[in-house]
Every structure is written in structure tokens, then in C-alpha cells.
Amino acid sequence: MVSPHRTKRPWQGKTEKSATTDLPEYDPSCYLCPTNERMGGEFNPSYKKPYSFINDFSALLPDVKEETYDNGLLHAESESGICKVVCFSPNHSLTLPLMSVPDITDVISLWQKEYRELGAKEGIDHVQIFENKGAIMGCSNPHPHGQIWAQNKIPQEVLKKTGNLQAYWDKHGRSILEDYLVQELKLDERIIVENEHFVALLPYWAVWPYETMILPKRKLANIGLLSESEKLSYAEILKQLTIKYDNIFNTSFPYSAGIHQAPTDGREHPEWHFHMSFYPPLLRSATVKKFMVGYEMFANPQRDITAEQAAENMKSLSDVHYSQLDATK
Numbered sequence: 001m002v003s004p005h006r007t008k009r010p011w012q013g014k015t016e017k018s019a020t021t022d023l024p025e026y027d028p029s030c031y032l033c034p035t036n037e038r039m040g041g042e043f044n045p046s047y048k049k050p051y052s053f054i055n056d057f058s059a060l061l062p063d064v065k066e067e068t069y070d071n072g073l074l075h076a077e078s079e080s081g082i083c084k085v086v087c088f089s090p091n092h093s094l095t096l097p098l099m100s101v102p103d104i105t106d107v108i109s110l111w112q113k114e115y116r117e118l119g120a121k122e123g124i125d126h127v128q129i130f131e132n133k134g135a136i137m138g139c140s141n142p143h144p145h146g147q148i149w150a151q152n153k154i155p156q157e158v159l160k161k162t163g164n165l166q167a168y169w170d171k172h173g174r175s176i177l178e179d180y181l182v183q184e185l186k187l188d189e190r191i192i193v194e195n196e197h198f199v200a201l202l203p204y205w206a207v208w209p210y211e212t213m214i215l216p217k218r219k220l221a222n223i224g225l226l227s228e229s230e231k232l233s234y235a236e237i238l239k240q241l242t243i244k245y246d247n248i249f250n251t252s253f254p255y256s257a258g259i260h261q262a263p264t265d266g267r268e269h270p271e272w273h274f275h276m277s278f279y280p281p282l283l284r285s286a287t288v289k290k291f292m293v294g295y296e297m298f299a300n301p302q303r304d305i306t307a308e309q310a311a312e313n314m315k316s317l318s319d320v321h322y323s324q325l326d327a328t329k
């Protein structure tokens with residue numbers, strides 16, 4: 001449901017600037033900075049490139065005894081897995097949009113390595129790579145980092161996606177996202193950025209005001225299949241899209257972003273077309289978020305700004321980060 005009349009005020013292209021938080025490059029109290037002690041008592045190495053380690057507070061643990069519980073209508077199964085933390089950079093003050101393209105490429109290389117290695121492990125059928133950015137998204141540490149949860153069973157969202165991708169593949173012999181991308185490129189109403197191998201767009205079905213997805217033009221089931229030039233395109237579009245996010249409200253834009261890709265259950269998954277989705281909560285300013293409450297909880301998601309308008313807003317924004325624009329003045 002889309003109700004653009006609710007916002008009344010048109011997009012004004014500029015909003016109040018939120019205070020820029022100047023973070024140090026190294027914070028002695030940060031458990032993700034190089035050489036610092038983590039909460040579990042281990043010390044981080046003096047890492048120079050993206051660095052990953054087993055989460056000291058993993059939600060999923062390996063070697064969990066397989067058990068099931070059945071009691072009338074109630075059913076439960078044990079679940080095992082591995083949770084990791086991925087530090088994007090040794091520099092505490094950075095975020096993806098402020099990192100260089102080669103440094104973002106290194107992050108993608110580490111994601112690829114983790115997806116391959118974790119996915120190849122016995123009893124790991126799915127690898128979820130994601131980033132929660134900003135306190136509003138429940139991320140308490142500003143050090144640039146994301147997480148990976150690798151687990152025994154394929155989680156619900158991925159099962160649903162796999163089923164739908166499979167149904168279209170069986171009927172048409174093509175990936176639904178491949179066909180969707182062709183249509184979106186032709187319409188050019190929701191495209192934000194396009195480069196040689198990737199497209200960033202605001203999906204037709206977007207629920208969050210500035211929800212976006214990054215899609216490879218070639219149907220690739222997972223990030224491990226990217227060629228070197230595709231990896232570079234991916235890094236470039238990640239930087240461009242996240243710069244545009246920060247430029248919407250001149251703030252470090254919060255979001256949850258995740259890579260949806262084929263399960264690692266040993267099957268081939270020709271139906272899968274990997275993509276990265278961004279779910280950011282902000283609507284009106286650096287401090288006004290969209291609340292998914294009331295009607296959204298009980299009936300249906302509802303948008304206040306059309307997908308086309310939000311895409312146009314983002315498309316028209318500078319490719320230079322606002323903090324760097326100011327520095328040149």
C-alpha cells in the first residue's frame with residue numbers, strides 16, 4: 001500500500017545536518033580495533049586488511065546434540081552453527097562509503113572466502129552475511145563490521161525465496177530476478193545506480209522508505225562465482241549506493257544489509273540469483289524513522305513515499321560523500 005499524500009511536504013532536496021561524529025582511527029576501548037582485547041579475553045591481531053573471527057557471543061554453537069521436541073502442537077529442533085564477526089577495516093572511524101574501492105574489494109574477498117569455507121563444512125547448509133549499521137539498528141559499536149551466521153538448517157526467509165525462485169525457474173527456465181532486472185532497466189523508474197556488472201535499484205515491492213537491492217546482471221547463485229571484474233563492479237556500486245544513503249540526510253545512514261544467496265546444502269541451485277538487500281529505517285530526516293507499527297503490524301506494510309520518488313531522490317544525490325564535499329569548501 002502506497003499513500004504518498006500522507007507526507008504532504010514534497011522532497012526538498014536538503015535537510016538539517018546532523019552532528020558529524022568525529023571518531024578516532026583507533027579507539028583503545030573498542031573490542032574490534034587491532035591489538036585490543038575482546039570481551040572473551042582474546043586479543044585481536046594487528047590486522048591491516050579485513051579480519052574475521054568467531055563471535056565471542058555466538059547465537060549458534062557447533063557440536064550441538066541433535067534433538068527434537070514434540071508435544072501436541074509444539075515442535076522444536078536443535079540447531080547448530082558458527083557465528084563470525086567481520087571487521088571491514090582496521091580503521092575505527094570508517095564506514096563502507098568512506099572506504100576506498102580496493103579496500104571494499106578486500107571485504108568482498110573475505111565474504112567470498114567465508115561463504116566458501118563455512119558453506120563447505122559438514123552440517124552447514126546456509127551462510128548468512130549481514131551488517132547492522134547504526135545504533136538505531138541495534139549496533140552499539142561504530143567500528144566498521146558485519147556478521148556471518150552459518151547454520152545447519154536453511155532459515156525461513158531463504159526457504160521462501162528458494163521456493164519462489166524455483167517455481168519461476170521450473171516454469172520459465174530463467175531466474176525471476178534476471179527477468180525482473182531486464183524490465184526494471186527498460187522502465188528506468190527505480191534504478192539508482194548502474195555500472196558494468198551491477199545494478200542498484202529500489203524494488204517495486206519495497207517496504208522501507210529507502211529499501212534497495214544490489215543485483216548482479218549475470219545470474220550468479222552466490223558471491224563465490226564473481227569474476228574479478230564483477231567483484232570490482234560490486235565494490236564500486238556498494239560504495240556509490242552507501243554514499244548516496246549518507247547523502248540523503250547528511251548523516252551516517254543506518255541500515256540492516258544482507259546478502260541473499262544459494263544455500264550451501266550440496267545442491268546446485270540454478271534458480272538462485274544472489275542479491276544484497278538494504279533495509280534502512282529512516283524516512284524524513286536523520287532522526288525521523290519509519291515505524292512499522294499499527295496497520296503494518298496488523299494488516300499490511302504501507303509506504304509514505306513512493307518507490308519511484310525515493311529512487312529519484314537517491315539517483316539525484318551526489319556520488320561524493322557529503323563530508324568530503326564540505327572539506328573542499
Ligand SMILES: [Zn+2]
Nearest residue numbers: 030033092143
Ligand atoms: Zn574500533
